[in-house]
Amino acid sequence: MSRPPPSKGSFDLFLCKLLSHSGLSPADRAALLALPRAHRRFEPGAFLLREGDRPDICPILLSGFAFRRKLSQDGDRQIVAIKIPGDSLDFQSIFVSTADHDLQALTEIEVAVIANRDMENLVASRPGIARAVITDILIEASVGREWLLNNGRRSARARLAHLLCELHLRLELTGSPGLVARSLPLTQEQLADLLGLTPVHINRTLKTLVERGAVVRSGRKIRIADLEKLKAIAGFNPRYLHREVDAACGGETSPFAGAD
């Protein structure tokens, strides 16, 4: 059940991520690992992609966090996705020419860069890989739908709790330390952009989560103190993450196990 997670910043993490939801034959795995790729590093806030760009590369996140952001005509911001190590950051540009959002580093990040052409050839020639890629895209879309529900219908407190639960679970499912073991790398302003709230209100809401013992804070660091309490506040149900294959990347049994 428990296998050591791949070393930090390894391309294996990407394979792991795909294996967490899709089966891949040894030949498919080998083909993925044989992809020519370059490694790059970005500072927090760096843009990997801007709305309107027509990128020809597919970055894979190896370490750190990244996010997708959209801007309204009035300049209001909304973060529409958070990406964690192992995630592909832009399968979309393989199929659709123009980016519809910005993609930015949240923390310092390492990425492996693959040529879209190479990735597309793999998808066209290997149905198993095509299937894994589509599944990955679909799960991101499912997360987006859950965010629509979260931001549209839950209170500020439940929204925040739900986001923390999701990030924690996604991290543990890919073999990374969760938010019990590490702190959240988001500022209150970024949390506001994520949840459709204001930074001031995030601050006050966070305080209520601390008062209830669900999270703890030391300085700017936020961690989960009581996951069960947080799940209860959030009304969290992990089905939307489609964790249908036993995690293939190690990590101890998640506290979420069996909750699906």
Added chain:
Amino acid sequence: MSRPPPSKGSFDLFLCKLLSHSGLSPADRAALLALPRAHRRFEPGAFLLREGDRPDICPILLSGFAFRRKLSQDGDRQIVAIKIPGDSLDFQSIFVSTADHDLQALTEIEVAVIANRDMENLVASRPGIARAVITDILIEASVGREWLLNNGRRSARARLAHLLCELHLRLELTGSPGLVARSLPLTQEQLADLLGLTPVHINRTLKTLVERGAVVRSGRKIRIADLEKLKAIAGFNPRYLHREVDAACGGETSPFAGAD
């Protein structure tokens, strides 16, 4: 430029939808049109799919409207997608076993039902079709991201205006009459579920759009009176719909043309 749209309720509409964003070879088109399929009809409100189901069929919407809905643990509802004629209603289940949301008929609808196995075989054996399917999935995901921005950051009035602009444009792009020519088939309660608002507030917001001359109402029917005004209120930018191929399904030149 302008070719007659396919007859109402025809399977051609599905092909048109795919062609609106992806090129398909004659062989690919023929393979799609040769898919074995059954026709079915559903009453308004009928469930085509419920969260937790493991469907083995792929319905294609031929006429009428449908929607995806999620429920929170507290029973709050959020509509997370609207589907119009020509749309595939569930490519997702070809790749992911369990549904993460409900799928319901909004109006009376006609659907063509394809076996997932057949669709999957086509995707596995024909890269052009795989590409079109992935692109279709990606565009739906892009719409979801725009909704996150819309519901998270825009005022009630702008939200409502934005939704009307989007539906109008999507309809015209697939050769259906838009919301200038036909009325909106959504109740105020459904609009509330879409936009994360309450029915009462939708009612008041709608009134302000009428006062400004952007929409007109006769009885329960809502239509667009002044599309440019509505777009201005919404801050509408159609880029997220990825209309990158010239519409292949006829219809006159859209008033949005060139705005991308």
Added chain:
DNA sequence: CGATGTGTTGAGCAAAATCAATGGGTGTGG
């Protein structure tokens, strides 16, 4: 004709936004 769905309106309330000021780390340069 009544039953049921929706739509409409008003009064009061609650959640979150806004505005504004203060405080606290962290990092840089003198």
Added chain:
DNA sequence: CCACACCCATTGATTTTGCTCAACACATCG
């Protein structure tokens, strides 16, 4: 090492937006 700047977090006061509750109107359909 200290001073300063900068960014972020915090807090209070006030306003706004949208919600809740409740009553009523209006259509459609049996």
